[in-house]
Amino acid sequence: MADSFTYFLMSWTDLSLLLLTAIGTFAGIYIGAIPGLSVTMAVSILISFTFAWDVNDALALMVGVFCGGVYGGSRTAILLNIPGAPSAVATSFDGYPLAQQGEAGQAIGLSTVMSVIGGLIGVLILASTAPVLSEFALQFAPRDYFLIAVLGLLLVGSLAAESLSRGIFAASLGAVIGLVGMDPVTAEGRFTLGSMQLLGGIHYVVVMIGLFGVAEALFQLHQLNVKPVRQNVEKIIPSLNLVLKFLPLSIRTSIIGVIVGALPGTGGDIASLFAYDHAKRSVKNPSKPFGQGAYEGLVAPESANNAAVGGAFVPMLTLGMPGDAVTAVMLGALVIHGLNPGPMLMVTTPYIFWFMVGALVLANFFLLIFGLMGIKLFSKVVELPKAILVPLILVLCVVGSYSLNNSMNEVYWMLGFGIAGYFLKIFGFQMGPIILGVILGPLMDNSYRQAMSSVGDSMPAFLIELMTNPLSIVLTLAIILLLLSNLPLKRMIRSSKNPS
């Protein structure tokens, strides 16, 4: 126990580790916030020049970047309606309307505090319940992963789009894009149209930059002469009353975030959408209507996505299974440093677990300091005239997409997705479901095939398992309820009862 505590405090007491965590968190905030730079990309780059470092130094830096990056994505979601990461998609639903109303300072201040609360709750749960949660996740069968992904896509479809059918179309379109390339099992080409180049697939970051960067930049050209909303960033630190008012919601959604984050394959993106949906359903009298700048719509996803960081470390450290894309990269970093993530990690190198827990707590404290300090400067970005901002966004999009593979092909794809996204946006198809579809499509395909293979390719056997396993029953019922709640018939009954 004493040893664990010593390892926990290591990053707090060693000056170089303290500085590296601080630098990582600071850099992470801006990496997450700059369109075209992703945390995954940053951590991947970090691996390339930190593999020769001491493992603690490398992990302190990467943990900082991870925490800062998950939070940083929300800043551009609030200020520019461009989520810096998929986990910030839900933040933009109410964060951007708040910025349009000139309340960006208050929104960012509140999102910072709630991110830190969520982050700390995530780490606390990681430290105290990691073995229990990992055992729970072990019980999940592939069909359950498939059902969770379906539920996630339906949620984002019903939340973000004009109608559920548009949301389902967008999510399915994203899943098709995610499947382009070589089938990982049989090496057959899927949706490659005979092109060798497409066998490698389309990187989801290219799609994300195109849809959120270029399409948004083109849309902003419609408002060239609109004076930017002057952001009220005088009142940055939220009042204690405001924080206490939203604390119960923050705690509830943080717990959702940890649980969803702990499920392998699901990360802050799904956690934040679940949390947003929970807030939408549970908060009867929001500060403003959801989608029009409700603080509750900001608190829920921001608490959940940072709490999911702690959750995502659970399966990575105890099972050797990444919770999301960034933890997948961090898993690689641990392996490069000669560690063995998985059940044996806690036995052979328990100090790594407690060191990472300590570094995560420290990174959250730095997040609070840097998050509340840099808002004034950062908010100036949104006050930049569109005529300056739009060309700069395009350049950042080009740099971001090129750096993925050092190839112009990615840049052309990015532009193509940007133009397609512009058309889709015109006709009411939202970008969020497409991106989640791209990320979850391969996961769903894999889970679906594993589930089918496990029952000998027999659909009746699959249905029997679906209707006899308690977890599968709950997930299936949730999907059915979500579909029924969006049926036109239900809406017609509701509108006939409330003609106003």
Place this chain on the structure above:
Amino acid sequence: MSKQSKLQPGEPAFNLMLLLFSLGIFYEAYRISGPGFESISSPGAFPLGLGIVLILSMVVIIAGQFRKQKPDTQGALDEARQFMSAHFPLPIVIFSTMAIGYLLLLEPLGFVISTLLFLFVSMVYLRHGRFVSSAIIAAVSIAIIYSLFKLLFQVYLP
């Protein structure tokens, strides 16, 4: 996008294109692992399901068109004209052309020169002149971007 009781100019044609695209996806999915698929866990099974979902959701969307009012247009030509003026005003067309030109010049001219040129020309156009301030902003921007990405993050630039 807010809920519309009226169809947008070009919406039926766009939806029809998406339906055709969905049919194309279904056909491509059907071709994976040869025509059809051997089992429900074959590489083409899930993509085929996605194709069906795409088609069904587009059918629902197209069916929903009939509940909406038609746009105030006279013929297909007028509809196309209204669509273009609403969604492709001159700044978007010219900026998009500049962006394509920028991408084409990236490799021959290199990142620094082509980006400087693109930022300067597009800012001068979008800001209706202001040559000096546009040149300064473009130069400062490229210096920041270069030092941030090339020197700090060590990212390869085009």
